[in-house]
Amino acid sequence: MHIFYTPDIHSDTYILSEEESKHCIKVLRLQKDSLVQLVDGKGGFYEAIISDPHPKRTSLSVIKVQEEFGRRNHHLHIAIAPTKNIERVEWFLEKATEIGIDTITPLICERSERKELKTDRLNKVITSAVKQSIKAYHPKLNEVVRFKEFIGSVSSTQKFIAHCIDGEKFTLKDKIALNSDYLVMIGPEGDFSPSEVLEALAVNFVPISLGNSRLRTETAALEACFEINYLNR
């Protein structure tokens, strides 16, 4: 069944945008009374029928609503230094959306090669994964922020930093309280700098290891996402 992302739905009727109307009627060739699904990105999952198959402004009538659809029992925020190759960021966003994530913050670190990011295109990747994997919650992608600013301002119940410098490390399994809200910071290709690690520890980030393998930035972020979702199952 076809699914539409409708963040601005406010009543039991909804008019698709011109682009989506065209897609719905001209491409998918859906007809009057066809059933479609809608997600609003805030937990609402809707079943609707096409009440007016207008090729430019298709009307939908909602016939069933489920709130908090697929709501997870925890909140996961991953702050990740974007990789030089933007495709790796896109892969991470798609996969993390499928597996389960709530907030992503792109972080600019001392050793970041990439210092800026266009979030528009990345948000489209997330929306596409939301629809493909039928998620009623749309992960929030924050604007890029510098490491220092970020660690000074963020509030999460449990804060972790994954880094590769020698020193005491824990595993997520050792340290996480279940059903909580988590922040995991993942550094750039060249890792966090020692002073960044110290600054994070000073504001109570817990240093973690994600296993014995040497992982790329986006793989490490996905591993953290897997582990936290897995442990909370």
Place this chain on the structure above:
Amino acid sequence: MHIFYTPDIHSDTYILSEEESKHCIKVLRLQKDSLVQLVDGKGGFYEAIISDPHPKRTSLSVIKVQEEFGRRNHHLHIAIAPTKNIERVEWFLEKATEIGIDTITPLICERSERKELKTDRLNKVITSAVKQSIKAYHPKLNEVVRFKEFIGSVSSTQKFIAHCIDGEKFTLKDKIALNSDYLVMIGPEGDFSPSEVLEALAVNFVPISLGNSRLRTETAALEACFEINYLNR
């Protein structure tokens, strides 16, 4: 430090191929007595120095060998129906190599859209991930095989099939014996057909679920890879 993949190393000297010699001497500009690392794909991890920086046939002298470097405590074989978009297969191979996998078999199923696969290029993706993540074992990529042939011929201690059809399902956590050898089958975009699932159950594959999310083929395969590595840590 630079790392080379040297599957044909047999003594304490090694001559790089013309292409790798050029890369080593002309691109990386490594000089006599520079230290490099070698992995042979069969568990051998070597440290070597450049004894002759010849731009077409660079000689290396091994100074240290470690056998069974990073050997894992289990064996994981994933049989996966290749996705229509080959990039998704490549991504899976890269990530699975980083996280830990031994054997991959591309499977042609009833509902497979992709019926063939060039393994040469895919092997290069694996080799590149082997070097990047410093693995001494090179995962083995088998040639494409049809589902029926495969399930009739394969022997693994623990065999699992991940599918989305209603019915009794287990989790890997419930069913796996640790430190064993595992096979997990992952179906194509449209899932295994009901008759394929029945055929697999008839030869003692255990039906599993990989969580509540609707995952793409390559994400499901990676989730299985992650779970098995995680449970065996």
